[in-house]
Each structure stands twice: as structure tokens, then as C-alpha cells.
Amino acid sequence: MKRWLLVFCVVALTFSMFVDVNARLIDLRTNKTPAEGVKVFFDNLPNLNDGAYSGIYVGDVVKISGRSFGGADLKIVFPSGSSVTLPITNKSTNSFDKTIIFDEEGTYQILPINKTFEVCYHVKVVLPAKLLSSIVGWRPSNDDYDKTFINHNNAIAIEKGNMVPSVSFVVLDKNGNPIPNLVAKKFSTNEFGIATIHINQNSSAIYGDLRCVQYKRFVFDRSGHFTYASNEKKLKDGFFDSGHLFIDAKEFLAVLSISSINANKFEIGDKYVIYENRLAFPAIIREENGVKYVDAESVLTSIDTRTLGVFGTAIDYQNDKIVIYVACSAEE
Numbered sequence: 001m002k003r004w005l006l007v008f009c010v011v012a013l014t015f016s017m018f019v020d021v022n023a024r025l026i027d028l029r030t031n032k033t034p035a036e037g038v039k040v041f042f043d044n045l046p047n048l049n050d051g052a053y054s055g056i057y058v059g060d061v062v063k064i065s066g067r068s069f070g071g072a073d074l075k076i077v078f079p080s081g082s083s084v085t086l087p088i089t090n091k092s093t094n095s096f097d098k099t100i101i102f103d104e105e106g107t108y109q110i111l112p113i114n115k116t117f118e119v120c121y122h123v124k125v126v127l128p129a130k131l132l133s134s135i136v137g138w139r140p141s142n143d144d145y146d147k148t149f150i151n152h153n154n155a156i157a158i159e160k161g162n163m164v165p166s167v168s169f170v171v172l173d174k175n176g177n178p179i180p181n182l183v184a185k186k187f188s189t190n191e192f193g194i195a196t197i198h199i200n201q202n203s204s205a206i207y208g209d210l211r212c213v214q215y216k217r218f219v220f221d222r223s224g225h226f227t228y229a230s231n232e233k234k235l236k237d238g239f240f241d242s243g244h245l246f247i248d249a250k251e252f253l254a255v256l257s258i259s260s261i262n263a264n265k266f267e268i269g270d271k272y273v274i275y276e277n278r279l280a281f282p283a284i285i286r287e288e289n290g291v292k293y294v295d296a297e298s299v300l301t302s303i304d305t306r307t308l309g310v311f312g313t314a315i316d317y318q319n320d321k322i323v324i325y326v327a328c329s330a331e332e
Contacts, residue, residue: 136312
């Protein structure tokens with residue numbers, strides 16, 4: 001039985017022929033105070049955070065509002081070269097407010113601040129693509145890493161070392177209908193509205209808010225002997241006792257090879273484990289030949305946080321083996 005190692009509740013997954021990968025996240029950003037030195041501040045869309053999607057899709061009708069602290073009117077330039085002006089509507093606050101139809105795919109420019117953002121089509125991945133949520137469970141979308149209009153639950157999951165040269169998805173219009181025979185900037189759809197795009201395993205961005213995430217898989221037999229690691233690094237044998245897999249925790253974190261995780265910062269107490277100065281988690285400790293072995297679930301829970309570059313962990317107790325999953329960014 002696979003155990004999802006999450007601090008919060010796990011939501012059951014519902015499967016269908018297509019899997020929605022552009023589910024929009026509620027904008028939970030509550031700090032509306034602009035950073036020091038900022039010239040323009042948008043209340044919501046477009047999202048201009050580095051590495052994040054704009055949150056706008058082809059065909060969207062969006063109310064663009066915010067403040068221009070220099071008092072200058074803004075202009076949004078479409079990919080075709082046409083433009084829409086955002087005039088200051090309230091001189092006392094230097095605020096602007098205008099509804100715009102984003103009916104072109106591509107890169108938009110904001111003048112005079114010279115910022116850009118992308119507008120892409122709605123896409124849904126065609127099964128049997130493996131999603132991150134099927135590897136490590138569904139995660140809540142309310143932490144700081146999910147406030148950037150990217151739904152990592154619906155990211156395509158690729159095992160480290162296994163190349164996935166392409167991914168197929170259905171392209172939808174603003175009403176949710178497939179768009180057949182569409183020639184877009186990075187793909188073309190067939191008569192069913194399905195497109196195939198080549199991807200690079202080492203790049204997390206595929207198209208719009210569609211991302212790929214790598215996961216690493218470690219396999220032990222039911223007695224705890226190590227048999228396989230997808231990153232081709234060997235682990236010493238653990239052991240199975242009282243329904244738990246016990247591993248050399250510090251060796252595992254070192255072999256995991258995630259740049260933001262330092263095995264030397266992992267502390268093993270008598271009945272707890274803690275990574276750096278984060279939360280302490282109850283743990284079962286077994287000492288063998290001077291080495292403290294820790295139940296694998298506690299080890300995984302202690303590092304299961306996106307601030308450490310981890311998108312989720314899970315352990316699967318199968319009839320003939322035990323499998324550990326750790327999902328990380330595609331660049332790890």
C-alpha cells in the first residue's frame with residue numbers, strides 16, 4: 001500500500017480520459033504592498049513572477065488593474081504588434097482598470113516598463129501520461145510555491161534517467177472545446193484537437209503552465225535489501241521490522257543528491273528526526289553496528305517541503321518489494 005507522506009490531508013484522485021493541467025489557482029497573495037522601487041503594480045493578472053506562467057490563456061477576457069507609480073499610462077502590445085492602452089483612471093492613486101480580450105497566442109509586452117508575459121492555449125494532457133499527483137499524491141495548492149499560476153499536481157512526472165521525448169495533449173478553446181487543425185507557435189493539432197510536443201527532461205517548462213517534474217525511485221526487497229535506484233547510486237541494505245522499512249537516513253539523503261539537502265544537517269534523536277531548524281517529526285530509531293537506522297516514512301516526511309526542492313514523497317509497501325519515491329525539480 002502506498003503511503004502519501006503529506007502534512008495535510010490527501011484528496012482522492014478522479015481519473016478521466018483527459019487530465020486537466022491548466023487548473024487555475026485562486027490568487028491567495030494577500031500582500032498587496034509593492035516591493036521597493038517597483039514602477040508598476042498589478043493587482044492580480046498578468047502574473048510576472050520569474051519562472052511562472054502569466055495566468056492568462058488565449059480567449060480570456062481579463063480585467064487588468066493596478067497602479068502606475070510614476071503616473072504614466074501603460075500600453076500592452078500584442079504579439080501581432082497591435083496594442084491596448086491602460087490609462088490612469090484615478091489620478092489620486094495613479095490606478096488603472098481596463099478589461100482586455102487576449103485573443104492572440106505568444107509574447108505580450110508592457111510599455112514603458114518593458115516587461116513581457118506569455119499567453120498560451122488551454123491544454124489537457126492525454127493519458128496515459130504519468131502525473132506528479134499519481135506518484136506522490138495530491139498536494140494542497142496554498143503554499144508560496146503554488147501562488148505562481150503553476151499547478152504542480154498536474155505536472156508530468158518523469159523518472160530520473162528515463163527520457164520521455166514527447167507529450168501529447170488536447171488543445172481547448174475558451175469554451176472547453178477541442179481546437180482541430182490548429183497551427184500554433186510550438187505545435188499543430190490534428191482533426192481531434194490533439195497535439196504532440198517534444199520536451200527536454202532537464203527543463204521544467206513545457207507549454208504555458210504545463211511543467212515536468214522528475215522523481216527518483218529507490219527499491220528494496222521485502223526484507224530491506226537494496227535493489228535499485230533510478231539515479232544509479234547504490235544504498236546500503238536496510239531492514240524491515242514491525243511493518244516499517246529502516247534505512248541509514250544520512251546515507252540516503254546524501255545519495256538522494258538534491259542540491260538543497262545537506263545530509264549533515266539531518267539530526268537523529270532518540271525518538272525524533274529533524275532537518276536543520278525545521279519541524280521535528282516522531283521517528284522510530286534502531287541502532288545497528290553504531291549506525292542509527294530510521295523508519296523511512298519519518299525520513300521522507302522531514303524533507304517533504306518545496307523550500308528544500310522536494311515536490312512530494314511517498315513509500316509503497318508492495319507484496320514483493322518496497323518502493324520510495326522522491327519528486328524534485330526537473331533540474332536536479
